[in-house]
Amino acid sequence: MPFASSQIRSDFPALAAGLAHFDSPGGTQTPAPVIEAISSALAGPLANRGHGNAGQRNAEAVVVQARQAVADLVGGRPEGVVFGRSATQLTFDFSRTIAASWSPGDEVVVSRLDHDANIRPWLVAAEARGAVVRWVEFDPTTAELDPAQLAGVLSDRTRLVAVTAASNLLGTMPDVAAIAELVHAAGAQLWVDGVHYSAHALVDLGALGCDYFVCSPYKFLGPHHGVLVAEPSLLESLHPDKLLPSTDAVPERFELGTLPYEVLAGTTAAIDYLAGLVPGSGSRRDRLGASLAAIEQTEQRLVERIERGLADLGATRYSKARHRTSTLLFDLPGIAAAEVADRLAAVGVSAPAGHFYALEASRHLGLGDRGAVRVGLAPYSDDGDVDRLLSGLAG
Known part of the structure; x- marks a missing residue:
C-alpha cells in the first residue's frame, strides 16, 4: 500500500517547531496518540500491579498489553x-x-x-x-x-x-x-x-x-x-x-523494581500507531508488516534523493552496504563534520555529527573519535525536509 508522510505529519507536535529532523537514528519524535496514552495512564488510578483495586488492575493491564504489543512487533512470545x-x-x-x-x-x-x-x-x-x-x-x-x-x-x-x-x-x-x-x-x-x-x-x-x-x-x-x-x-x-x-x-x-507503567502504555500506543499507518485489516502483526514495508519504500525513495545530492557535492559516503537502512554517514570535502552539523542547525536542519557511540566502527573507518555527519529518515520525513537538507549542505 502507498504511504505518504504528509498524511501523518500533523500527528507530531514537535514538528510544529519547524525543524527538519534527520536525527531519528538517535531517537524519533513522538506522535500525539503516544503522548495521550502516557498521559491517560498517569491520569487514571494507578498502583503496583495486582487485581485488588482499580489502580492495581490498570497497572496489570498496561503491562500485559505492552508485552503482547512487543511480541507482535518482533514475532516473539509475550512471556519472553x-x-x-x-x-x-x-x-x-x-x-x-x-x-x-x-x-x-x-x-x-x-x-x-x-x-x-x-x-x-x-x-x-x-x-x-x-x-x-x-x-x-x-x-x-x-x-x-x-x-x-x-x-x-x-x-x-x-x-x-x-x-x-x-x-x-x-x-x-x-x-x-x-x-x-x-x-x-x-x-x-x-x-x-x-x-x-x-x-x-x-x-x-x-x-x-x-x-x-x-x-x-x-x-x-x-x-x-x-x-x-x-x-x-x-x-x-x-x-x-x-x-x-x-x-x-x-x-x-x-x-x-516497579515498572514505568505510563511508558509501557506509550509503547503499546506506538506499536498500534505504526500498525495503522496504511489502510488494512488482519492481525496487528500483519498490519505492522504492511506499514513497515510501505515506510521502507518511501524512505528508499528519499534516501536515493539524498545520495544523489551528496554525490553532486563531492561528499565521501561511508554507508555503502548493499542491505542497509535509510541512514547515511558522510563527510563534505574540506569541511569538518562538526562544522557541517552546525551549518545545518543554523537553517533548522537537525543532522548531528559524531561517532554516536559506535566508537569502534568510527575508528575502523579511519574517522577516529570525531566521526562524521549522519542523516537518518523516519516515517514523518518528507521531500521538503530533503530539500532543506540538500540546500543547507550546499551552503
Missing part, C-alpha cells in the same frame, strides 16, 4: 518480553547474568560494527570471568560484515556472539540468519542488538534465529526505555540478582 530502562542497561544486566556460567578461557565474540552498548558490556563481563574476547571486523570500504569473518573466530570455547542487526552509524544490515547458523553450529548463543533495525524493518525473531534480541521503543515513535525478547524457556535458565521478596517468575525476575 523483558522491560528495562534502556537497551544498554538490559545488555549490561544480562551480560553479568549470562557470564556467571563462563570459565577462564571461554570466549565471547563482538563486532567492530556495533554500538558500544553491544560491545563494552561483553568486554566487561569477559574480563570479570577471565574469558577471551574475539573480534569480527567489517570491511571499511564497503561497510559490509561478512559472516565468513565470524566463521574464522568461532571455536568450541565460544559461549556467546554479540552482533547488530543494523548499524546505527552506517545502516549496514548484516545477514543475521547466516550468522545465527554459524553461532549455533558452534554451540554458542547469539545476542542481537536490534535497536536501529526495529525502526526500519519488520522483526522476525524466528527468521533471524537469535537467542536474545534487544530494541528501544523511542527509536520507533515510542517512549524512552528498553526491551529484551527471548524464549521463555531460555529466560528460565538464567538467575539474575534480585530482591528476596520479588517474584522469581519469568519474565518478571529480570525487571528490578
